[in-house]
Amino acid sequence: MPPTELTSRGRKGSMTMTLDVYYSATPNGWKISIMIEELKEVGVGLPEVRLHMMSLEDGDQFASEFTAINPNQRMPALMHDGRAIFESCAILQYLGETYPSPLLPQGPARWDVLPWLYWQAANLGPVFGNKVSYTRYIDVDEATKAHPMDRFGNEGARLVRVMARRLEVAPWLGGETFSVADIAAFPWVRAYKWAKIDITAEPRVVDWLERCRRRPGVQRGVAWGVPQEEAERFSADRRARYKAMGASIAANERLNERN
Numbered sequence: 001m002p003p004t005e006l007t008s009r010g011r012k013g014s015m016t017m018t019l020d021v022y023y024s025a026t027p028n029g030w031k032i033s034i035m036i037e038e039l040k041e042v043g044v045g046l047p048e049v050r051l052h053m054m055s056l057e058d059g060d061q062f063a064s065e066f067t068a069i070n071p072n073q074r075m076p077a078l079m080h081d082g083r084a085i086f087e088s089c090a091i092l093q094y095l096g097e098t099y100p101s102p103l104l105p106q107g108p109a110r111w112d113v114l115p116w117l118y119w120q121a122a123n124l125g126p127v128f129g130n131k132v133s134y135t136r137y138i139d140v141d142e143a144t145k146a147h148p149m150d151r152f153g154n155e156g157a158r159l160v161r162v163m164a165r166r167l168e169v170a171p172w173l174g175g176e177t178f179s180v181a182d183i184a185a186f187p188w189v190r191a192y193k194w195a196k197i198d199i200t201a202e203p204r205v206v207d208w209l210e211r212c213r214r215r216p217g218v219q220r221g222v223a224w225g226v227p228q229e230e231a232e233r234f235s236a237d238r239r240a241r242y243k244a245m246g247a248s249i250a251a252n253e254r255l256n257e258r259n
Ligand SMILES: N[C@@H](CCC(=O)N[C@@H](CS)C(=O)NCC(=O)O)C(=O)O
Pocket: 026, 027, 028, 029, 056, 061, 073, 074, 075, 076, 086, 087, 088, 089, 125, 249
């Protein structure tokens, strides 16, 4: 189900047992919306989820109220039980530990999952994110871009091969069941065309992507903050808006203004 409350700004968290999600519809945001929808799917009883939509174009990430929640001034963030959590993969781990389910197994199987969760945070996310920025957002001449395009393109392709090797021996990144590791990787890999990192040479990765995509929790998660008909494919207008937003973020306009 979609969120119960929409607000435009973050606020300093009070002691609350609600799950307050600071979100915008981007790959790191989708990790959290998918996790919440997948927890519902496995029947975990969750408290009320309150969604605080953030406008990255308007610089909501730099507001003092939000900086108090996430000193790193990036979305997403979570407030729960008086505690602020930032970093999307830490939020996945927090939700997985707070609401136990197969999405983060207990016992030894946990160690099949966590390395892949951290792998996503340290490798796949930053590399795909940088490749998207240079491919779509950063407005400099081709010669200036050539080296980073080459570096992030090659590294992105290597990471896809790493995934393929993992999927040779296990159906999911975290092992036998769909887990937070798949949730973390999915929103970036599904954007492979936007990043221009080809995954089609790796049929196991293509198949994994399709298996993720078909899950009802995933389908509901990627629709948070996006019109239902655009959840799978953004309209030209929305793509243009994301490009403008990405360009403004990549140019660090707000950062230079405010810090
Ligand atoms: N490592 C962070 C990355 C978060 C991140 O970069 N979020 C982007 C949106 S996907 C953001 O808030 N960008 C705003 C900015 O750079 O000013 C995480 O996983 O939470």
